[in-house]
Amino acid sequence: MAKYTIDQKLEAISMYESGQGSTTICHKLGISQEATILRWKYLYETYGIDGLKRSNKLPSYTSSFKMEVITWLVKNGASFPVTARHFDIPNEGTVWQWKRRYDVHGFDGLADRRKRVSNMSKDNKKLRRNDDQKKLDSDDKIKQLERD
Known part of the structure; x- marks a missing residue:
């Protein structure tokens, strides 16, 4: 859940536009930083109500x-x-x-560090398991020969 609702953000913007100081607004609404109100105001002026909505998808920049x-x-x-x-x-x-x-x-x-190497495909996992099993089988044979 978002730290502040859209209604709280709109209330803070409205109070700021009516002439109240950002420090006063922060104390009244429990907002930790004064710059937050200015950022909300900018986002609202630039993008409208959508600018105040929290996006789940982060933008990607080259x-x-x-x-x-x-x-x-x-x-x-x-x-x-x-x-x-x-x-x-x-x-x-x-x-x-x-x-x-x-x-x-x-x-x-x-560089964008969010891009990760994709998970190993199922076919590669099977091949890897088969290789691991072959190694175990050969290790078992060696141990048995050493015992004999």
């Missing part, structure tokens, strides 16, 4: 796109939130992570 974002960030001396908005990336923390990984690992650090 390494070259990530490099383009980092290059723009450095070249323009922009902040992470400004860069995220410029490239239509919903969360500025994503840009921060890319920059950190690039600083540590270079371009290779920007």
Whole structure:
């Protein structure tokens, strides 16, 4: 379950637009960070109600796109939130992570680490089991010969 409901997010945005300060709103609604309200406001203005819904699927970005974002960030001396908005990336923390990984690992650090090698096919598992069984059988034969 999401930490905040859409109704809570809309209430916070409404309070902010009516002139209440983000610190006051955070205290009233139990929101931990003031920047959260500003992010919700931006998402709502940009994407409407869909921007406030929690997505189960994370977007996938290519390494070259990530490099383009980092290059723009450095070249323009922009902040992470400004860069995220410029490239239509919903969360500025994503840009921060890319920059950190690039600083540590270079371009290779920007590769999508979510892609995993697919599981071994059933046919390969059977072959592997057969190979393991043959090895056990040959080991048993050797042990029996050693006993004799």
